Amino acid sequence: MAKSTNTQHWFEVKKIKEYLHVIRERLDEIDPRYLTTYTNLYLIIGTHSALLIDTGCGLFPLRPVIKDLILDKKLLVLNTHSHFDHVGGNSEFETILIHKEERRLIAKPHDISFLSSSPKEIVKRFETINYQFSPAKEIQTIEHDEIIDLGELSVRVIHTPGHSPGCISLLTSRCELFIGDTAHYGTMFLTKNTFPTSLKSIANLLKLFHKYENIEIYPAHEDFAVGKELLEELTKGIQNIDNIWDSRIRNDFLDAWLIKDNKFKYVIF
Ligand SMILES: [Zn+2]
Numbered sequence: 001m002a003k004s005t006n007t008q009h010w011f012e013v014k015k016i017k018e019y020l021h022v023i024r025e026r027l028d029e030i031d032p033r034y035l036t037t038y039t040n041l042y043l044i045i046g047t048h049s050a051l052l053i054d055t056g057c058g059l060f061p062l063r064p065v066i067k068d069l070i071l072d073k074k075l076l077v078l079n080t081h082s083h084f085d086h087v088g089g090n091s092e093f094e095t096i097l098i099h100k101e102e103r104r105l106i107a108k109p110h111d112i113s114f115l116s117s118s119p120k121e122i123v124k125r126f127e128t129i130n131y132q133f134s135p136a137k138e139i140q141t142i143e144h145d146e147i148i149d150l151g152e153l154s155v156r157v158i159h160t161p162g163h164s165p166g167c168i169s170l171l172t173s174r175c176e177l178f179i180g181d182t183a184h185y186g187t188m189f190l191t192k193n194t195f196p197t198s199l200k201s202i203a204n205l206l207k208l209f210h211k212y213e214n215i216e217i218y219p220a221h222e223d224f225a226v227g228k229e230l231l232e233e234l235t236k237g238i239q240n241i242d243n244i245w246d247s248r249i250r251n252d253f254l255d256a257w258l259i260k261d262n263k264f265k266y267v268i269f
Pocket residue numbers: 083085086181220221
């Protein structure tokens with residue numbers, strides 16, 4: 001990067017609402033081969049507790065950034081799922097909440113040696129940790145329908161498997177819907193044999209709009225505060241993949257197929 005990078009410069013912190021911050025990092029500045037520009041972490045601040053959703057890539061210390069925002073409130077930290085771009089800062093925090101399906105994946109060191117061949121110099125920072133994230137210190141599992149109370153604001157856990165088996169989404173009592181990597185604009189990472197599972201999870205999220213029509217969606221990558229058309233467009237997109245299957249190209253680094261339509265790119269394992 002041209003500018004000198006430290007924790008303050010690395011994370012882009014933006015206050016979206018009085019009680020909601022997005023903390024963004026540039027995944028393409030770490031490794032452009034993931035075809036993704038931004039990772040979005042979110043911080044929801046209630047009257048007595050705050051909830052951090054995901055811990056990013058672990059390239060720069062995250063905890064000081066969060067501490068500055070929540071002061072002395074209790075902090076809960078959750079992983080939407082266990083992929084490297086969401087769990088890198090886990091060991092900076094006391095306890096990590098995750099769905100039981102992915103518990104074991106954050107309980108052991110997480111190898112990220114695949115990043116060592118990134119064209120970006122900045123990944124050399126990972127040499128100090130030998131391209132391995134430390135495991136979470138303590139893990140607590142969370143289940144579908146569980147409510148997390150933050151004080152005058154609560155969050156409901158919704159299990160949305162598909163992108164990975166233990167993906168969770170979160171609906172706040174003020175109608176923000178955090179959906180991890182279940183759906184986002186840009187490049188969607190999917191596994192062909194779990195398309196039905198992904199479609200079912202997306203359909204379940206769409207059902208929430210019958211009950212609460214003013215929901216805003218906050219994905220873990222790229223654009224946020226988007227509407228339900230994201231879920232509708234992705235449903236159509238996934239349903240159409242078989243029809244455009246002949247246009248796929250091989251991506252050797254990702255060891256997957258790459259397909260595009262006019263709304264999304266798909267990396268398909
Ligand atoms: Zn991701």
